[in-house]
Amino acid sequence: MYTAATATPDHYHLSPVGSHGLPSPTPPSSPTPPTSPRSAPTPPPDIAPVTPGIVDTPRSPPKSPPQVVNEIRAIIEADEQGTTRDNRRTSWRLTQAEFDGLLEHIDKEDIRYDWVAPFGDQKGFFELRMAPKVVHETFCTSVGTLLVERAKLAVPTESVRNTATSQLQQGKSQRSPDAQLRWVTEQDPTVVVEVNHTTDLKNLVEYKSPMLIIGSEHAIKTVIIFDLEPVRLKSASKTRLGVGAAWYCLLRSATKEDGSKTIEYSEWQEIRDEHKNLSSGSLTLSASDMLSPSILKRYPTATMDITHRELLDILEEAEAMQQLEDDKPKVNRDHASELKKLKLTFPQHPRKRAYSLVSASSTLSPKSESSASG
Numbered sequence: 546m547y548t549a550a551t552a553t554p555d556h557y558h559l560s561p562v563g564s565h566g567l568p569s570p571t572p573p574s575s576p577t578p579p580t581s582p583r584s585a586p587t588p589p590p591d592i593a594p595v596t597p598g599i600v601d602t603p604r605s606p607p608k609s610p611p612q613v614v615n616e617i618r619a620i621i622e623a624d625e626q627g628t629t630r631d632n633r634r635t636s637w638r639l640t641q642a643e644f645d646g647l648l649e650h651i652d653k654e655d656i657r658y659d660w661v662a663p664f665g666d667q668k669g670f671f672e673l674r675m676a677p678k679v680v681h682e683t684f685c686t687s688v689g690t691l692l693v694e695r696a697k698l699a700v701p702t703e704s705v706r707n708t709a710t711s712q713l714q715q716g717k718s719q720r721s722p723d724a725q726l727r728w729v730t731e732q733d734p735t736v737v738v739e740v741n742h743t744t745d746l747k748n749l750v751e752y753k754s755p756m757l758i759i760g761s762e763h764a765i766k767t768v769i770i771f772d773l774e775p776v777r778l779k780s781a782s783k784t785r786l787g788v789g790a791a792w793y794c795l796l797r798s799a800t801k802e803d804g805s806k807t808i809e810y811s812e813w814q815e816i817r818d819e820h821k822n823l824s825s826g827s828l829t830l831s832a833s834d835m836l837s838p839s840i841l842k843r844y845p846t847a848t849m850d851i852t853h854r855e856l857l858d859i860l861e862e863a864e865a866m867q868q869l870e871d872d873k874p875k876v877n878r879d880h881a882s883e884l885k886k887l888k889l890t891f892p893q894h895p896r897k898r899a900y901s902l903v904s905a906s907s908t909l910s911p912k913s914e915s916s917a918s919g
Contacts, residue, residue, distance in 0.1 A: 613637060614647050620673065636745045638668040647671070660719045661756050670752055672744065679870045680788060681723075681742045683863035684773065688738055689724030691851060691859070696726060696835060699847040703840055704729040720757060731837045733764035736830070742773045742788070754796050755808050763806050767834045768796040773860070774819070785871050791816040791860055797834060816853050816860070827852045 620634065639647070641663055661670040689707035696705045708725045724738035737757055741749050754768045776789035795811040815824040832847040 613639065613643060614650050617647060617671075617673070618650060635743075636670065636672040636748055639671050640668055644669055644671060658719070659721055659753065661753060661760075670748060670756075672748070672753070678742060678786065678867060680773070680860075680863045680867035681740055683866045684771070684860060685723040685738065685740050687859040687862065688740075688771070688856070689726075691855065692724065692726050692736065692738070692849075695849045695851060699832075699849050700836065700840060700844050702843075708734065720753075720760075722757070726835065728837055728840060730839070731764070733761050735764070735766045735837055736769065736835050737765055737767070738769045738771070740771045740773065743775055743786070746772055750794075758796060758798050758808055763798040764837070766798050766836070767830060769828070770794050770796070772813075776819075787867070788860065788864060789821075790819045791856075793828065793856075795828075795834075814853075816856050823857050824853055828856065 616634075617637065644660060644662075659670070659672045663669040693705055693707050705726060705728050708727045722734075722737045723740045725734035726736035727734040739749055739754060749770060754770055757768055758765050770793060772792045774789040774791070776787050778785050778787040792813045792815050794813045797809045797811070799807050799809045801807050814826060814828070817823055828851045830849040832841055832845055835849060836844060836847065
């Protein structure tokens with residue numbers, strides 16, 4: 546069962562689908578998305594150079610970053626040092642000016658984030674996507690690989706890949722989906738995967754995911770949202786974060802009778818329950834769910850099926866990888882100092898200068914040209 550989200554020129558209204566596969570008996574008066582399965586100082590004037598005819602205006606002192614910027618920076622630093630909490634805040638509603646100010650105070654090349662630019666009277670949405678759990682990364686990678694394998698079976702003459710590491714630039718918005726099914730002849734992916742484990746599921750369902758489809762002008766046909774419910778697992782020595790029940794729902798681009806575009810939500814489908822029992826079923830994508838218009842003309846009956854058993858196998862493998870990571874001894878060692886002590890000499894590149902470590906410094910310094918050539 547799917548319920549449509551109706552579009553107006555100003556914004557999109559997303560209609561309800563109930564919770565965990567149970568449709569709402571009566572549609573509410575206000576449409577809503579599917580119910581979540583869980584909730585340098587200026588120099589003095591007397592020494593400054595003077596140019597005739599030009600008035601030297603004193604510089605204003607630099608402004609302190611807004612509080613929200615300091616909050617985000619603190620979380621980034623804690624994440625880099627490995628001291629973040631599992632329940633740390635990960636998302637903020639920001640104005641465009643606040644987001645631009647944030648980029649002036651952080652190294653955006655070293656973090657992964659999503660930014661959905663403001664529209665109408667809505668603030669933008671900023672989310673940090675840093676240092677995900679091993680279970681999350683392993684699950685995303687394996688699901689992306691399986692999607693590509695099944696797409697190749699469905700459409701054997703077309704090349705397709707999982708461009709999971711590619712940034713999606715949509716106007717002023719920048720997105721980093723967990724997996725992307727992209728046909729090599731197309732600029733945009735047709736299927737996007739988002740996996741929620743410890744972040745804000747409500748914003749993912751109600752805002753970020755539909756905006757992926759809208760921002761792509763409906764070139765993205767389907768967004769698959771997986772929800773891996775976090776649970777506390779206790780052992781004799783410690784408590785760690787694990788996965789309980791697992792669910793997914795689909796957002797599909799659709800066309801109404803009048804030809805306008807809309808978005809449809811599926812019901813939430815359970816992969817396994819809170820006792821880790823398998824729920825039967827399969828995730829099915831039709832040709833229109835996964836193909837671009839040009840490929841759809843040639844393969845109008847193509848389909849893709851991934852059973853819940855296959856998804857559960859992927860999840861259990863990801864959990865085993867997380868267990869190995871959690872059981873590793875935590876060693877606080879100064880690896881930079883260890884590297885420096887090795888005094889390595891690197892091979893000379895045919896077209897570059899050779900580099901070696903300087904024992905008195907932790908930085909890499911180029912050898913002189915004469916040394917390199919000798």
